Amino acid sequence: MSILFKNVFFNYKFAKQDIKALENINLEFKKSTISVILGETGSGKSTLLQLASALLLPSSGSVIVEGIDSSLSETSRYEIRKKVGIVFQYPESQFFLDTVFDEITFAPKNYGIKENLKDIVLKIIKELGIDEKLLKESPFNLSGGEKRKVAIASVLSFSPDYIAMDEPFVGLDKTGKNRLVDLILKLKDQGKGCIIVTHYLELLKDIADEVFVLKNGKLISKFEGKIFFELLMNLKRLKFEMPTFWEILEVFMSSDNKLENYIPPEELVELLIDFKKRGA
Amino acid sequence: MIVLKAVSFSYGKEMILKDIDLRINEGEFVGIIGPNGSGKTTLLKLMNGLLIPNAGEVEVDGMKTNIQEQNWEIKKIAGYVFQNPENQIVGITVEEDLVFGMENVGLPVDEMKRRIKEVLQFVGLEGFEKRSVNSLSGGQKQRLAVASILAIGPKYFLFDEPTSMLDPNSRKDFLQVLKKLRESGKTIVMISHDLEELIECNRLLFIYDGRVLLDDKPVKALKDILENGEMIKYVDIPDSIRFQILLEKYGLIDKKDYLLKKIELIKVVKDLVNTF
Ligand SMILES: Nc1ncnc2c1ncn2[C@@H]1O[C@H](COP(=O)(O)OP(=O)(O)OP(=O)(O)O)[C@@H](O)[C@H]1O
Ligand SMILES: Nc1ncnc2c1ncn2[C@@H]1O[C@H](COP(=O)(O)OP(=O)(O)OP(=O)(O)O)[C@@H](O)[C@H]1O
Ligand SMILES: [Mg+2]
Ligand SMILES: [Mg+2]
Numbered sequence: 366m367s368i369l370f371k372n373v374f375f376n377y378k379f380a381k382q383d384i385k386a387l388e389n390i391n392l393e394f395k396k397s398t399i400s401v402i403l404g405e406t407g408s409g410k411s412t413l414l415q416l417a418s419a420l421l422l423p424s425s426g427s428v429i430v431e432g433i434d435s436s437l438s439e440t441s442r443y444e445i446r447k448k449v450g451i452v453f454q455y456p457e458s459q460f461f462l463d464t465v466f467d468e469i470t471f472a473p474k475n476y477g478i479k480e481n482l483k484d485i486v487l488k489i490i491k492e493l494g495i496d497e498k499l500l501k502e503s504p505f506n507l508s509g510g511e512k513r514k515v516a517i518a519s520v521l522s523f524s525p526d527y528i529a530m531d532e533p534f535v536g537l538d539k540t541g542k543n544r545l546v547d548l549i550l551k552l553k554d555q556g557k558g559c560i561i562v563t564h565y566l567e568l569l570k571d572i573a574d575e576v577f578v579l580k581n582g583k584l585i586s587k588f589e590g591k592i593f594f595e596l597l598m599n600l601k602r603l604k605f606e607m608p609t610f611w612e613i614l615e616v617f618m619s620s621d622n623k624l625e626n627y628i629p630p631e632e633l634v635e636l637l638i639d640f641k642k643r644g645a
Numbered sequence: 646m647i648v649l650k651a652v653s654f655s656y657g658k659e660m661i662l663k664d665i666d667l668r669i670n671e672g673e674f675v676g677i678i679g680p681n682g683s684g685k686t687t688l689l690k691l692m693n694g695l696l697i698p699n700a701g702e703v704e705v706d707g708m709k710t711n712i713q714e715q716n717w718e719i720k721k722i723a724g725y726v727f728q729n730p731e732n733q734i735v736g737i738t739v740e741e742d743l744v745f746g747m748e749n750v751g752l753p754v755d756e757m758k759r760r761i762k763e764v765l766q767f768v769g770l771e772g773f774e775k776r777s778v779n780s781l782s783g784g785q786k787q788r789l790a791v792a793s794i795l796a797i798g799p800k801y802f803l804f805d806e807p808t809s810m811l812d813p814n815s816r817k818d819f820l821q822v823l824k825k826l827r828e829s830g831k832t833i834v835m836i837s838h839d840l841e842e843l844i845e846c847n848r849l850l851f852i853y854d855g856r857v858l859l860d861d862k863p864v865k866a867l868k869d870i871l872e873n874g875e876m877i878k879y880v881d882i883p884d885s886i887r888f889q890i891l892l893e894k895y896g897l898i899d900k901k902d903y904l905l906k907k908i909e910l911i912k913v914v915k916d917l918v919n920t921f
Contacts, residue, residue: 377780379777379779379780380777382776382777382780384780403812404812405784405812405814405815406769406782406783406784406785406788406810406811406812406815407782407784407785411782411783454783454810455729455731455783457729457731457732458731496682506656507682508681508682508685508686509681509686509728509729509805509806510681510682511681511682514681531783532783532809532810535806535809535810536681536728536806536809536838537681537838538679538680538681538838538879538880538881539877539878539879539880539881540680540878540879541681542881564810564811564812564813564816566813567883567884604814605812605813605814606813606814606816606817607813608883608884608885609841609883609884609885609907609910609911610883610884610885610888612907612911613885613888613910613911613914616911616914616915616918617918629884630884630885630887630888630891631887631891633888634888634891634892634895634897637892637897637917638895638897640918640921641897641921643921644920644921
């Protein structure tokens with residue numbers, strides 16, 4: 366079972382403007398997998414996530430989630446939305462309730478989840494590092510990073526099979542980012558499908574099982590993310606501006622030292638000290 | 646000059662900023678980092694009078710933010726780019742949004758036209774004049790938010806994570822925009838969780854629980870953070886910067902009092918390898 370895109374086209378109809386956002390997309394997102402979507406501004410990433418969660422319907426072609434076609438009926442779309450949770454790019458677009466607690470518990474209540482709501486909330490805020498005293502605040506009166514975490518919590522709370530996150534790392538400090546990485550890895554282990562749009566290439570080495578690259582609404586590349594050197598070479602080929610340290614590692618990878626995996630700066634410095642000794 | 650004198654601020658309950666004294670000099674580029682919820686955005690909004698302190702004073706070029714007429718004048722010379730561009734954008738179309746800000750500072754029509762073209766090109770949104778703002782992608786909105794402040798052309802730029810939604814290549818282009826602003830003598834205060842963007846700043850401030858814990862040259866500040874068990878929890882020091890600090894520490898390169906730019910660091914490493 367999976368989320369399947371078959372010949373999907375999508376145009377936004379806006380006043381008299383018809384804006385082409387996606388063109389002939391064919392792909393599959395699987396469970397127990399972390400799929401990362403990359404692409405420049407306006408390439409169609411957010412549109413793709415909204416199609417996967419049946420918030421938008423294809424202009425032509427079909428999106429099929431666990432065998433259910435989103436174009437079929439309102440009932441099918443309800444079923445899909447229960448299976449695919451989406452965290453929006455700007456958290457505020459997701460908020461509509463008076464308190465953080467209500468916001469996080471809305472979906473589980475709505476979908477008739479039986480567990481104790483308070484327990485669900487306490488567990489999630491602990492994992493994401495949301496301060497308990499924020500629960501009674503308005504979600505609109507939080508700092509940027511706090512809003513992002515609450516937006517993520519409001520989706521994880523109903524435990525969907527697939528979690529689509531649009532730029533979930535943006536605005537998080539180091540602890541927040543690390544926690545989220547751990548959480549995403551845990552969700553994968555629990556069998557969830559994670560679909561993540563991000564601009565942070567550094568994080569790919571930690572999370573990406575596979576990488577999809579969009580450009581001007583087209584899927585231009587798909588590759589595995591697990592072997593660092595391949596990841597690096599693919600991104601380079603696609604002309605991404607690389608993290609500085611990756612370019613430094615590449616110097617060693619392409620010389621005869623046959624470095625294949627990512628190593629942190631501490632290890633690279635040791636290696637250099639070693640070279641120096643042998644050279645001298 | 647922007648001066649904060651014994652500034653404290655609260656949104657109603659607890660104190661968010663606590664007794665802050667700070668001075669931003671003309672022509673400086675000041676970077677701000679710190680944990681989520683520590684008060685960075687609040688601090689920036691105080692600098693152009695979007696928020697008024699509960700205690701203490703904020704002065705911009707001698708004018709006080711808590712005096713209404715002066716507050717208006719301050720907003721004209723100090724432009725704040727919101728963390729969430731959706732909170733900043735007011736127009737229906739891209740063009741209208743740009744015009745709105747420029748009308749407020751009373752620019753003539755011809756000059757507005759010229760600037761619209763110029764700033765949209767600057768941020769890579771050429772041809773988007775007539776686009777509805779609601780039809781923009783997340784990153785396009787952020788570019789518009791930056792463009793509308795560029796169009797006003799204030800003396801002080803207050804950027805709140807302005808590249809957070811940009812792809813790596815666009816982020817690099819934004820650094821060029823920053824460079825141009827600096828060359829034309831503008832003052833920049835910028836919050837970011839991405840330290841590579843702040844490499845060239847004159848001062849790096851670390852905000853923690855409503856206080857300025859560090860205010861130093863970036864190399865110095867980062868070395869302090871690396872050695873501090875609490876601060877390092879919140880600051881993602883990029884591999885490249887840690888690498889430079891380590892190379893210096895183990896005597897593989899000479900000690901520097903500045904951080905190397907990307908091309909410089911790569912060159913240093915290549916040279917190093919060649920000497921072995
Ligand atoms: N609501 C909308 N109405 C009309 N056009 C839209 C709408 N949302 C997005 N678009 C357009 O569709 C295209 C794809 O947008 P999308 O938001 O999917 O891009 P994205 O890859 O998420 O970009 P970003 O990285 O900037 O968030 C862009 O050209 C955009 O301008
Ligand atoms: N409008 C508001 N009303 C009430 N409290 C607020 C409001 N905005 C922010 N706060 C609170 O003030 C504190 C500081 O928020 P601020 O937005 O300045 O943090 P920040 O350092 O910018 O964080 P981030 O990195 O997450 O953007 C936080 O605890 C936040 O919850
Ligand atoms: Mg988007
Ligand atoms: Mg903030």
